[in-house]
Amino acid sequence: MQTLMIPEIGHYALIIALLMALVQAVMPLAGAATRRPLWMAYARPMATGQFLFLGIAYLCLTASYLLDDFSVANVANNSNSMLPWYYKASAVWGNHEGSVLLWSLILAGWTFAVAHLSKRLPRDMLARVLGVMGLVSVGFLAFVLITSNPFERLLPNVPQDGADLNPLLQDFGLIVHPPMLYMGYVGFSVVFAFAIAALLEGRLDAAWTRWARPWTNIAWAFLTVGIALGSWWAYYELGWGGWWFWDPVENASLLPWLAGTALIHSLAVTEKRGTFKSWTVLLAIFTFSLSLMGTFLVRSGVLTSVHAFANDPARGLFILALLGITVGLSLLLFALRAPRVSQRVGFGWLSRDALLLINNILLVIMTVTVLLGTVYPLLLDALNLGKISVGPPYFNALFVPLTVALCLFMGLGPLSRWKDTSPRDLFRRSWLAGLAALVIGAVAPLLYRGEWNLKVSLGVAVALWIVLPMARDFWARSRHSAGRLAGIKRLSLAYWGMVLGHLGIAVTIIGVTVVSNYAIERNVRMGVGDSVEVAGYTFTMTELTNRRGPNYLADAAEIEVRRGDSRRRFTMTPEKRLYIARGMPMTQVALSPGLFRDLYVAMGEDLGDGSWAMRLQVKPFVRWLWLGALLMATGGLLAVADRRYRRSVKARDPERAVVAEPREATT
Amino acid sequence: MRAKRKQKLFVILGLVSLVAIAVGLTLYALRSNINLFFSPVQIAAGDAPLERQLRAGGMVKEGSVDRDKQSLEVTFTVTDYVDDLEVRYSGILPDLFREGQGVVVVGELQQDGWLRADQVLARHDENYMPPEVAQALEEAGYSPEDYQAKAPERLDAQDDGASQN
Numbered sequence: 001m002q003t004l005m006i007p008e009i010g011h012y013a014l015i016i017a018l019l020m021a022l023v024q025a026v027m028p029l030a031g032a033a034t035r036r037p038l039w040m041a042y043a044r045p046m047a048t049g050q051f052l053f054l055g056i057a058y059l060c061l062t063a064s065y066l067l068d069d070f071s072v073a074n075v076a077n078n079s080n081s082m083l084p085w086y087y088k089a090s091a092v093w094g095n096h097e098g099s100v101l102l103w104s105l106i107l108a109g110w111t112f113a114v115a116h117l118s119k120r121l122p123r124d125m126l127a128r129v130l131g132v133m134g135l136v137s138v139g140f141l142a143f144v145l146i147t148s149n150p151f152e153r154l155l156p157n158v159p160q161d162g163a164d165l166n167p168l169l170q171d172f173g174l175i176v177h178p179p180m181l182y183m184g185y186v187g188f189s190v191v192f193a194f195a196i197a198a199l200l201e202g203r204l205d206a207a208w209t210r211w212a213r214p215w216t217n218i219a220w221a222f223l224t225v226g227i228a229l230g231s232w233w234a235y236y237e238l239g240w241g242g243w244w245f246w247d248p249v250e251n252a253s254l255l256p257w258l259a260g261t262a263l264i265h266s267l268a269v270t271e272k273r274g275t276f277k278s279w280t281v282l283l284a285i286f287t288f289s290l291s292l293m294g295t296f297l298v299r300s301g302v303l304t305s306v307h308a309f310a311n312d313p314a315r316g317l318f319i320l321a322l323l324g325i326t327v328g329l330s331l332l333l334f335a336l337r338a339p340r341v342s343q344r345v346g347f348g349w350l351s352r353d354a355l356l357l358i359n360n361i362l363l364v365i366m367t368v369t370v371l372l373g374t375v376y377p378l379l380l381d382a383l384n385l386g387k388i389s390v391g392p393p394y395f396n397a398l399f400v401p402l403t404v405a406l407c408l409f410m411g412l413g414p415l416s417r418w419k420d421t422s423p424r425d426l427f428r429r430s431w432l433a434g435l436a437a438l439v440i441g442a443v444a445p446l447l448y449r450g451e452w453n454l455k456v457s458l459g460v461a462v463a464l465w466i467v468l469p470m471a472r473d474f475w476a477r478s479r480h481s482a483g484r485l486a487g488i489k490r491l492s493l494a495y496w497g498m499v500l501g502h503l504g505i506a507v508t509i510i511g512v513t514v515v516s517n518y519a520i521e522r523n524v525r526m527g528v529g530d531s532v533e534v535a536g537y538t539f540t541m542t543e544l545t546n547r548r549g550p551n552y553l554a555d556a557a558e559i560e561v562r563r564g565d566s567r568r569r570f571t572m573t574p575e576k577r578l579y580i581a582r583g584m585p586m587t588q589v590a591l592s593p594g595l596f597r598d599l600y601v602a603m604g605e606d607l608g609d610g611s612w613a614m615r616l617q618v619k620p621f622v623r624w625l626w627l628g629a630l631l632m633a634t635g636g637l638l639a640v641a642d643r644r645y646r647r648s649v650k651a652r653d654p655e656r657a658v659v660a661e662p663r664e665a666t667t
Numbered sequence: 668m669r670a671k672r673k674q675k676l677f678v679i680l681g682l683v684s685l686v687a688i689a690v691g692l693t694l695y696a697l698r699s700n701i702n703l704f705f706s707p708v709q710i711a712a713g714d715a716p717l718e719r720q721l722r723a724g725g726m727v728k729e730g731s732v733d734r735d736k737q738s739l740e741v742t743f744t745v746t747d748y749v750d751d752l753e754v755r756y757s758g759i760l761p762d763l764f765r766e767g768q769g770v771v772v773v774g775e776l777q778q779d780g781w782l783r784a785d786q787v788l789a790r791h792d793e794n795y796m797p798p799e800v801a802q803a804l805e806e807a808g809y810s811p812e813d814y815q816a817k818a819p820e821r822l823d824a825q826d827d828g829a830s831q832n
Binding site: 239240346349357361365368369372373376386387388389390391393394397398402523524525576584585586587604605607608609613615 | 674678682685686689692693696697699700701702703704720722734736737738739757758759760762763802
């Protein structure tokens, strides 16, 4: 199937989208500066058009994949006629060109959503926001067209079949992880555009926060899920059971997440109290810049990792230039305009404002330490000062204590009040919870494993210190004359969002603590009939077989598992696959998932003489890691659904709306 | 107004001290957790520290991989075609570990010149060459391409690097 013109149509649509993005960037921004409504009116239709044409381009590429059009270089390099259709469709973003196209499409999607969901936004503001997003889009579409055209043809020597998708990527994870992550990355462009628009306009009021906040929360929720999916995927796909590697690419996604977390908290203060304004704007700029930097690190080939597709220096330079321009111009604008938007309101030492300030400082420090550990080796290498690598101990040594510090303040946050809280009040509300957290934390490892473990105690105590004071607060708030249920119903969705978000962190902390301290791994030599006991589970290899999949051959081991002396047994079947097109071996892990423990069995290598090196692991509480992330994301989304973002009457007079707003306790 | 100024001063002082602590800790942690890369030539010349974690890399010498019959102990030789380095490792080698392929090992150099590896890194793609290894080979006077394992005949006429993930 190479006679169709589908790729050319796609290429054409891409060019049209670039032109539309150009118009969307220039006309509304110029219009807003010169107060010409007609020019500003270009913004919305151009956003729609751009989205439409990028959608067409994207569908064309997908069609080329589905139709096995190997005359398209991108398809020939990353697909194969034997590949199942769902992997063909997701192979589109399993490579450099396609993933940048997806990036652009998602950016256009967010722009489209802003254009059509923000009807109440003042005309100037909307024009500026869409204009800034248009500018970002111009940069990325130019990048796609100039350096990474996915529609390039291989003519006239069309390959008979494709080189196949990297077997590591042939997995459900590829279908969900990149789109989610990109939704998060790119979603921060919205708050970035809002921030730049506010700077251009020299005005940042409470209404601004109210428009920007939901978008930020949604982007943050997507990023949270995206990171969690990546961790989960690496856990079962790479074959050795790690869930976080402090790999530079992972850090690249963690950095905007940390900054974004600071941002959503800072936005809360800006909305409620009108303070932290320039700080919020700065954080918005940083968050999106870190997203861009993540894209640069991952896509430029400066990093060597599973994710680094492109090794073309021109691409790296292009993104680096794009990053430099974005950050440089934004910061320049910030320096010139920030004094105009800032506003001073005092607050007490012990107040929610102050606690959130500490939250922000700690999160920024965490961001900086991770950034340093990620970029330092790259800098040294670029300056020819030697090749080094910074290992996980560095990150653990800094990240863990900072997280503990963050959590100590997190426990107090929901109990405190805006502006000022009396220390005595705070103590009265939290001492019991604190004591309970300490006591339960101290005995938890004893009860769980019969042996004391300082790290586990600390982890559990910290998690409880987040949950217990919040639970007390929840109980107090849901009190109502018409009964508890009525009280619970009366709680705002924003409050629910905060509760779930913080609960999610606690759940993740428990997961990290337990799995890091109690996971057991044994690498053993096993032949048919051999039994190995790991943490109370007996693994017996009963059979070695051969299998044939659609595009691979596999050795499979049947492992019978029994817990203690119980009668119940079940079978786990890990595989070692050989993917035919690339001749590449792959480990297919067998998992027995559970809320309190995972069993993890992987085949290592064939040792000859009928035995295999096997990796057997028992991982308690590992699911809690990702469960916590899901809770956090749910919290972020619930907060968006809060009534105050949907109220239309007050939005017409935003300034007054804020004054009239009761001081809800939300973060 | 004075109270406000005082508050501001405290905020700034607090910030500065926090940042100072953070930077201090960071530099300390960086210094004790950096792994330097050495090629077999450098190790043979005695440039590498003993019993301190480091990274080494090169090609796995053909015919050098020797698995113990009873345990998961394995021995192999990493070479840059000038000098050889013996590596011992206990555990499961990565899927793409093969003789004649580029590899990076993380571990500690022992008194008598061999390296005890805690980690063996091969890459996730069959025709990938770790950049450190490529550079080490170049410095030893070889073109890395000569030694890159030949992947099964690829069908695509042109490889623009897109598949080198």
